[in-house]
């Protein structure tokens with residue numbers, strides 16, 4: 001399957017991927033409203049975990065592992081493996097906010113939602129034509145969406 | 149190929165998913181003695197608390213068993229295994245032949261003999277039926293005593309309290325959560341429960357359950373001579389592997405059903421997974437029963453793959469628990485109470501006032517366990533160091549101790565393999 005691969009050699013730390021991420025996952029679909037309102041009022045949050053060390057940086061997100069630790073740990077069935085697409089899917093309605101997945105995922109790809117008792121995790125922008133918005137937004141091609 | 153799975157908990161679901169990764173044709177028969185498809189067993193506390201409705205319990209969607217081509221037989225109890233003839237018999241008089249068998253019968257609650265325990269008003273808390281019985285009973289009771297201050301006991305107490313019941317927890321050892329968490333985490337959790345009004349009493353247990361003339365419970369006499377009035381008692385001391393079926397079939401059992409690194413038992417073609425199994429542990433490197441959800445799923449999954457011919461070896465379970473008490477999240481992974489603390493390096497950060505706690509346990513140059521209370525957002529990053537057995541140089545250790553784990557502390561090749569494997573245009 002196609003996955004998002006971040007490259008720390010190219011990442012310039014501009015956070016544009018995060019802005020693209022919150023925009024596609026916003027109600028308004030508008031960057032300014034998403035950033036100034038939905039982020040503060042609804043806890044809208046990007047599914048990226050940003051890491052920095054000196055001049056090096058990288059934007060990490062769910063790897064959609066073949067045998068994911070989060071799916072094994074999920075007590076509610078909110079996290080599952082889609083047998084057709086191979087994606088690790090998340091059903092926010094089923095989630096009870098137990099943080100088992102956040103503990104089990106050794107990639108730190110799962111975060112707590114800032115206001116709800118839910119998690120935030122990459123869904124590969126499944127409803128977006130043309131694939132993940134973060135990849136499209138990256139100005140330096142530090143994120144690649146491909147089969148490897 | 150015919151696969152038979154005894155039990156329909158999460159280990160069973162893991163096995164179904166494991167088998168179907170590799171074998172789309174073989175017949176899978178699942179025998180489950182409960183009356184509903186697999187559900188999130190830990191969710192029964194959310195149900196009892198009234199936080200979720202019964203419609204949210206199912207672990208997989210309604211069409212799961214159909215999509216996976218599974219012949220699911222509910223209300224069916226396996227009564228015997230014949231490892232020579234390779235058959236399983238059921239309470240319905242069927243004899244089902246298998247090529248590969250999985251024993252995934254889970255655990256059963258441990259009920260020590262307590263004078264007065266026989267009769268109405270005494271409950272366990274491990275199944276949906278138990279939860280529903282308690283929901284009905286909670287409408288009539290004012291006070292309850294929970295015996296056992298482990299994870300299940302505390303969850304039962306919290307949920308009953310949310311139903312408006314006055315609850316007292318009795319824990320024989322000197323602190324709650326002694327199995328999975330360490331002393332500081334146990335204290336913070338107990339404090340949070342006490343602040344909300346749940347009675348937590350350590351160092352005592354129930355000596356006798358007292359009843360009135362009609363047999364109704366009136367209270368519990370404790371080992372220190374106190375009388376705690378109540379109308380119901382929940383016994384939540386622990387679960388023991390449900391291994392009788394295996395034992396009776398001549399399969400090797402110790403504390404649980406013994407399995408090798410492929411999760412196969414002493415009987416050829418017969419595997420075991422979940423709370424019933426005594427399987428490899430990643431940290432201690434011996435075989436032990438660690439009755440937790442992620443291990444049950446993983447053991448089921450890898451047993452399933454091996455039943456389908458994968459010949460993979462199970463990397464071993466990792467003890468882990470994540471549990472919140474009235475908004476106070478606590479996480480514990482790996483070895484957190486080392487037997488001889490002097491042989492380990494232990495780093496502790498405790499902020500009592502803000503209820504934030506972090507404990508890291510190092511052995512030589514490895515992280516082997518941690519506890520987080522309050523601030524848990526970096527949990528997975530600590531888990532990575534344990535799970536991938538990454539060597540930890542001094543600088544990395546310092547960062548971890550400061551609560552600053554991150555991927556740039558990983559060895560370069562682990563980073564590349566994980567995030568940017570071959571194929572990158574370099």
Ligand SMILES: Cc1cc2nc3c(=O)[nH]c(=O)nc-3n(C[C@H](O)[C@H](O)[C@H](O)COP(=O)(O)OP(=O)(O)OC[C@H]3O[C@@H](n4cnc5c(N)ncnc54)[C@H](O)[C@@H]3O)c2cc1C
Nearest residue numbers: 155157158159181190225226254274422423439440441444
């Ligand atoms: C209230 C509660 C909260 C919990 N919370 C957590 C948590 O937060 N995190 C965590 O890691 N773990 C938690 N656990 C533990 C976790 O639920 C178990 O580790 C897990 O369910 C084990 O799965 P299993 O498939 O091995 O067994 P089970 O889930 O016990 O399933 C076994 C099934 O087999 C059936 N069965 C048994 N014998 C037969 C037979 N002869 N024939 C047919 N069917 C049979 C049983 O009825 C049962 O349905 C909790 C447990 C409880 C009770």
Ligand code: SF4
Nearest residue numbers: 074095096098099101
């Ligand atoms: S937090 Fe939600 S998604 Fe994560 S394990 Fe718990 S129920 Fe599943």
